[in-house]
Amino acid sequence: MSETYKLDVSRETFDDLERYVTLLKKWTKRINLISAATIPVIWDRHVRDSVQVYRSISGSEGIWLDVGSGGGLPGIVLATIRKHEAPGVKTVLIESDLRKATFLRAVSRELDLKAEVISERIEVADPVGASVISARALGPLEALLGFAERHLAPGGHAVFPKGETWQKEVDNARKTWRFDLDVVQSETDKKAAILIIGGIARV
Numbered sequence: 307m308s309e310t311y312k313l314d315v316s317r318e319t320f321d322d323l324e325r326y327v328t329l330l331k332k333w334t335k336r337i338n339l340i341s342a343a344t345i346p347v348i349w350d351r352h353v354r355d356s357v358q359v360y361r362s363i364s365g366s367e368g369i370w371l372d373v374g375s376g377g378g379l380p381g382i383v384l385a386t387i388r389k390h391e392a393p394g395v396k397t398v399l400i401e402s403d404l405r406k407a408t409f410l411r412a413v414s415r416e417l418d419l420k421a422e423v424i425s426e427r428i429e430v431a432d433p434v435g436a437s438v439i440s441a442r443a444l445g446p447l448e449a450l451l452g453f454a455e456r457h458l459a460p461g462g463h464a465v466f467p468k469g470e471t472w473q474k475e476v477d478n479a480r481k482t483w484r485f486d487l488d489v490v491q492s493e494t495d496k497k498a499a500i501l502i503i504g505g506i507a508r509v
């Protein structure tokens with residue numbers, strides 16, 4: 307694999323990400339972890355997209371919580387980068403589908419990640435007290451902010467990659483929520499954005 311030039315990660319991290327991608331491809335034949343159509347573009351579409359979620363916010367030394375992790379995007383990618391760049395800090399993944407949670411635990415064991423997988427619904431899982439929360443392809447911003455309110459520690463931030471309708475979602479969410487917003491343009495899709503959100507409170 308000669309993709310390292312595209313990814314802002316070390317050789318060691320890249321090697322672990324290759325092992326993850328191998329497991330993801332293997333398990334997705336049995337469990338629908340990613341759509342079959344995206345397997346040929348797995349590195350650009352999924353891994354690179356997840357790396358940029360990590361890079362969009364600095365100083366994430368506390369718990370990073372990824373909700374609705376599915377096949378581990380971005381949760382497993384984040385935990386893999388943290389294994390090498392912030393050893394000892396915990397990443398928590400919430401995924402209610404038991405088969406997907408089993409996959410996430412298997413990858414975590416295989417790659418020796420400091421990741422905890424909680425197989426419960428985000429709305430009922432005990433509050434995690436995370437410094438950062440992320441979610442990819444999970445739901446509208448308005449709903450994600452409810453998850454952030456439940457699971458973030460005071461002063462924490464949410465990092466939500468969003469598609470081209472991000473501005474509409476922000477406008478809609480402002481009817482229910484007050485928040486500070488930074489917008490980082492996506493490298494993988496010029497119309498998409500990563501929303502960095504702090505100061506979340508109900509209107």
Ligand SMILES: C[S@@+](CC[C@H](N)C(=O)[O-])C[C@H]1O[C@@H](n2cnc3c(N)ncnc32)[C@H](O)[C@@H]1O
Pocket residue numbers: 339373374375376377378379380400401402403406426427428429441442443444
């Ligand atoms: C569309 S998938 C996205 C998966 C992954 N984040 C990605 O980008 O490929 C949404 C995932 O969230 C999980 N999910 C949906 N609602 C949930 C909830 N309320 N609590 C926990 N997991 C949930 C689903 O089981 C599914 O695996």
